[in-house]
Amino acid sequence: MSDNNLRFNSKTIHGGQEPDKAYGAVMPPIYQTSTYAQSTPGGHKGFEYSRSANPTRTALENSLASIESGNFGLAFASGLAAMDAVIKLLNPGDEVISTNDLYGGSYRLFKKVFEKFGITFHFVGMHDSHKIEAHINENTKLIWLETPTNPMMNVIDIEKVSVLAKKHNILLAVDNTFATPYLQRPLELGADIVMHSATKYLGGHSDVVVGALVVKEKELAERLYFIQNASGAVCGPMDSFLVLRGIKTLHVRMQRHCENGRAVAQYLAKHPKIKKVYWPGFENHPNHEVAKRQMRDFGGMISFVPKGAGYEDAVKIVENLRVFTLAESLGGVESLAGHPASMTHASIPKEEREKSGVVDSLIRLSVGIEDVNDLIADLEQAIGQ
Structure with a gap:
C-alpha cells in the first residue's frame, strides 16, 4: 500500500x-x-x-x-x-x-x-x-x-x-x-x-x-x-x-496532550487569580474560527497571566510547581512550565517583547500526558501560595 x-x-x-x-x-x-x-x-x-x-x-x-x-x-x-x-x-x-x-x-x-x-x-x-x-x-x-x-x-x-x-x-x-x-x-x-x-x-x-x-x-x-x-x-x-x-507514537501522545490541554485551559480560565489565558480552543480567541478550520484540535500549549502579577509573582508560581517541571523546551510526555521573559524569549529586547504581549508576568505551559487531575492540583497549589 x-x-x-x-x-x-x-x-x-x-x-x-x-x-x-x-x-x-x-x-x-x-x-x-x-x-x-x-x-x-x-x-x-x-x-x-x-x-x-x-x-x-x-x-x-x-x-x-x-x-x-x-x-x-x-x-x-x-x-x-x-x-x-x-x-x-x-x-x-x-x-x-x-x-x-x-x-x-x-x-x-x-x-x-x-x-x-x-x-x-x-x-x-x-x-x-x-x-x-x-x-x-x-x-x-x-x-x-x-x-x-x-x-x-x-x-x-x-x-x-x-x-x-x-x-x-x-x-x-x-x-x-x-x-x-x-x-x-x-x-x-x-x-x-x-x-x-x-x-x-x-x-x-x-x-x-x-x-x-x-x-x-x-x-x-x-x-x-x-x-x-x-x-x-x-x-x-x-x-x-x-x-x-x-x-511512531505521535498520534496517541497528541490526543492526550490535547485532552489535558483543554482541561487545564478551562481550569485556568475560571480561576479567580488568573487574568488572561491564551489558548486557541477558546471561542473568544481572536482567530478561533481559523484554528477550527485548519487544525484538528487545539494542542497542549497554553500561556497565562496571573491577576496583578509582576515578574516576582510569576517566578514564584513556576518555582512552586511540583508536577510541572520548570525548564526550557516543550512537547515532551512530561509537563513543563516556563517564564518566557527570562527563558525562551530573553534574547528579544524587553520593549519588543512587550509589544506582542510577552510581559514579565506571562507563564507558558507545555501540558504533558500525566493524569490531568494531578496537573490541575499542582497548578492550584502553586497559584494559591
Missing part, C-alpha cells in the same frame, strides 16, 4: 518505512558509521559519507516527508539549524516578513546572525493577514510564520498567507512545531516549506535535539539538500533513531 492511501495514524508508524533489507529488522538500524566501503571510486550503495547521507537519517527523513504530506524531508542537528538552512536560500538585499511574536531563538538568528549579512527582517502581527501585504516589495523573498505562535498562541491563516505569497512569488515557510502534523499540515494549505524543532513533540521524550524541513518541490529540495550537505549541520544516527521512534 502506498503512503498516499494511509491515514495519518498509520503514516506515523509505516510512512516512508520498510523493513531493513539486510536482516528484515522492523525498526531501522542505527548505522553508527561515518563512511562506507566502495567497490570502485564512486561505486557505492547510495551512501558514501554520513554528512551527506546516513541510512538511519534517511529513514527519518522519509518518515517526516510522509507525515507532513511532502515529498522530501531533511533532518538537521536542531530546529535552528533547519531554519539556518532556509535563510541561506536568500541573498544580501533580500527581505523577510515574519510574525512579531515568534520564538526568541528564531528572532536571535534573524537579527543577530543574518541581519549583518544584508538581509532585512520585518516583524508583523500576522493574525491579521492584511497587515502582511503592506510590507511586501520587490525584495521580499520569504514569509516566515509560526502558528500557533510562541508564546502568545496567535493563530495565522496559512491558506490566506499562501495565496498572498504565491501572488507575489514569495516562498512561504511555516514553523509547525507547536501544532505538529497531527493537528495541521501546512503543505496541504499552500506552504512551500515546513519546519520543526523535532526536539519537541516529534521526539516527544525530551531526550534528543533535532530539526526538520519538509517540502514538496524537487528543485527547492535540491537547493536545501545542497545547503544541508555543504554546511554540515546534520543530526547523528542515534538522534535520528530516537525521533523516528518518537514519531
Whole structure:
C-alpha cells in the first residue's frame, strides 16, 4: 500500500518505512558509521559519507516527508539549524516578513546572525493577514510564520498567507512545531516549506535535539539538500533513531496532550487569580474560527497571566510547581512550565517583547500526558501560595 492511501495514524508508524533489507529488522538500524566501503571510486550503495547521507537519517527523513504530506524531508542537528538552512536560500538585499511574536531563538538568528549579512527582517502581527501585504516589495523573498505562535498562541491563516505569497512569488515557510502534523499540515494549505524543532513533540521524550524541513518541490529540495550537505549541520544516527521512534507514537501522545490541554485551559480560565489565558480552543480567541478550520484540535500549549502579577509573582508560581517541571523546551510526555521573559524569549529586547504581549508576568505551559487531575492540583497549589 502506498503512503498516499494511509491515514495519518498509520503514516506515523509505516510512512516512508520498510523493513531493513539486510536482516528484515522492523525498526531501522542505527548505522553508527561515518563512511562506507566502495567497490570502485564512486561505486557505492547510495551512501558514501554520513554528512551527506546516513541510512538511519534517511529513514527519518522519509518518515517526516510522509507525515507532513511532502515529498522530501531533511533532518538537521536542531530546529535552528533547519531554519539556518532556509535563510541561506536568500541573498544580501533580500527581505523577510515574519510574525512579531515568534520564538526568541528564531528572532536571535534573524537579527543577530543574518541581519549583518544584508538581509532585512520585518516583524508583523500576522493574525491579521492584511497587515502582511503592506510590507511586501520587490525584495521580499520569504514569509516566515509560526502558528500557533510562541508564546502568545496567535493563530495565522496559512491558506490566506499562501495565496498572498504565491501572488507575489514569495516562498512561504511555516514553523509547525507547536501544532505538529497531527493537528495541521501546512503543505496541504499552500506552504512551500515546513519546519520543526523535532526536539519537541516529534521526539516527544525530551531526550534528543533535532530539526526538520519538509517540502514538496524537487528543485527547492535540491537547493536545501545542497545547503544541508555543504554546511554540515546534520543530526547523528542515534538522534535520528530516537525521533523516528518518537514519531511512531505521535498520534496517541497528541490526543492526550490535547485532552489535558483543554482541561487545564478551562481550569485556568475560571480561576479567580488568573487574568488572561491564551489558548486557541477558546471561542473568544481572536482567530478561533481559523484554528477550527485548519487544525484538528487545539494542542497542549497554553500561556497565562496571573491577576496583578509582576515578574516576582510569576517566578514564584513556576518555582512552586511540583508536577510541572520548570525548564526550557516543550512537547515532551512530561509537563513543563516556563517564564518566557527570562527563558525562551530573553534574547528579544524587553520593549519588543512587550509589544506582542510577552510581559514579565506571562507563564507558558507545555501540558504533558500525566493524569490531568494531578496537573490541575499542582497548578492550584502553586497559584494559591
